[in-house]
Amino acid sequence: MLNSALAHLRTLRPAIDAQAHCDGPCGVYDPASARIAAEAAVSMTKKILALTPPAASDAGAMAAYLNTLSRYVAIKEEQAHLAKTELLVLWTDYFKPVHLAAYPDLHTTIWNATKLCSSVKVEVSAMHAQELMDAMKEIHVIFWATKGRDVAWYTAS
């Protein structure tokens, strides 16, 4: 009887949605998106460093070389910037004061990681590329620890 009355009431006045999370539902944040972008930028850094320019007299080979180099540079710029953006989303939207209390170096860690994104974007530095991946791993570990989950670090390449 009560159930029937309640069912009828819900038909007459359907409930409106109320959000407990206003940026998005649980679980939409994942440092993997930053890691994948960083990996792409690191990969482009390695490819640029591995390129060997052709003889200047070979116009066709030079054109192909410059085309390849330009593409590597463009992708490195784009992906390093995307990695920085993804980190900033985690920083500003996911991480909360309770996380900062548990990881007092969090601001510095993310700031340094975003600085490394800029370095990888601007430079062709194998050293800074590796440091960026190390920073991504550190943020991965912190992120999943705040979720209480044991997610192993891995890379696509």
Next chain:
Amino acid sequence: MWPQLKPGDEVLVDPGCPLRRGDIVVARHPFRRDVHIIKRLDGWHDDGALRLLGDNADESSDSRTLGHVPPDLVVGRVTSQLPAAALRSLPGSPGTMG
């Protein structure tokens, strides 16, 4: 608002009932007026605005990032909670609730 509230739970709201610290309230989002939010009342700011916090501090977007919520945006106090699992057993229920 986990673990008190879970996705799909429904609540009844009393729009006229006085609020006390610790009440669960429904309010309009301060920057997106078409969105309703459900939070716990942590207290009042000097200007009368409400400090609303989610129970699930790790996940919640609340007054820590949204700021204090003006009292005119409050819809009311939650007086009853209908768990999603119970709603699915009601006559005529489609079986899932949004």
